[in-house]
Amino acid sequence: MLTAAMNQQLAIFGGQAAVPEGPPSWPITDERVRLALEAAHRDGSWGRYHGPHTQRLVEALAELHDVEHVFLCCSGTFAVELALRSLKIGDGDEVILTAYDFSGNFRCIEAVGARPVLVDIDASSWCLDANQIEAAISDKTRAVIVSHLHGGLADMRRICELASRHNLRVVEDACQVTGATVAGKVAGTWGDVGVLSFGGSKLLTAGRGGAILTRDLDILQRAKVFCERGNHSFPLSELQAAVLVPQVEVLSERNAQRLASVAHLRKNCEDIPGLKMVAAPPAGSKPSFFKVAFLYDSTLLNNRSRDDFIGAVQAEGIAIDSGFRGFTRRSNRRSRRVGELTHSDAAANNTLLLHHPVLLESLDTIDRVAVGIQKVLEAFSNSTKK
Secondary structure: OOOHHHHHHHHHHOOOOOOOOOOOOOOOOOHHHHHHHHHHHHOOHHHOOOOHHHHHHHHHHHHHHOOOEEEEEOEHHHHHHHHHHHOOOOOOOEEEEEOOOOHHHHHHHHHOOOEEEEEOEOOOOOOEOHHHHHHHOOOOEEEEEEEOOOOOOOOHHHHHHHHHHOOOEEEEEOOOOOOOEEOOEEOOOOOOEEEEEOOOOOOOOOOOEEEEEEOOHHHHHHHHHHHEOOOEOOOOOHHHHHHHHHHHHHHHHHHHHHHHHHHHHHHHHOOOOOEEEOOOOOOOOEOOOOEEEEEEOHHHOOOOOHHHHHHHHHHOOOOEEEOOOOOOOOOOOOOEEOOOOHHHHHHHHHEEEEEHHHHHOOHHHHHHHHHHHHHHHHHHHOOOOO
């Protein structure tokens, strides 16, 4: 349903919304999820700490990622902290991450007593630029957090090679790209520890929840020890696991549809003045799209602000929003900066994100999304800033 503000924008730009029914909701109605909930109710497992559904989820995620060990927990954010603790990162250590990333990753580094070291992103992928790593390493640097963001994929082969050369541990944040492949390997399996999220808007959702992935038994054991406070103090519940299992079973199919939708959208939006779309994946890789990123250039659009653009596109019934705020303005007391962080700063100020639910709609709907974006861009190109 269009809000009053959206209708006002429509009055400005004229005509009906490109997607008049508005953005689709998430999670979608899924009979398999309903049946899983009913099964958890019938067998009484919904009230347990551990049971058949968490075990099935562990097995399904281990098979999907081809890893020996999966450890479930309460959120993807906590999973990043748990990954760092399981790698014995702590007081006095440094951890490299990009200056454009989810704020929780910065705070997780601080939570274990370490110091974030900020490097720049690759301008085309919104992910860590492997070329920045070596300049960031000091005698205190112990690890790097690599996030795959907004449909972009980090160069994990090169990052892991550099990490191995300099004795750094790698935490691979695959929270936005569950089921994606990077150079033929599933995202989350390149580093020492992979991280997944099952938050309310994620591709696999249980409202909350997360997991770490590893092939190292020692890492798994340290994770268990940290979480053990008489019981698992940071668990994912049986009820959450019950609804996740059937979603894992259809993840590949849904990711394929999202990928096809983005490819279709790219044909219409990739070369539009004022917007730069996240780069297409390299050969041998398949992203999965939790968000689809665009970089907004107001200088090509009569200096109309990003907020103006977001409001106008939302008025077209399209679920688009701004990106992360990033860390380029964090104080030197809290972090160490390496280089100018030019691309990270641009991403923080100019990123637009298309939310993923529409990518499971028909290609006709994807065409209407492109029409809505183009309509606003044309209006901005022909207008002046108020």
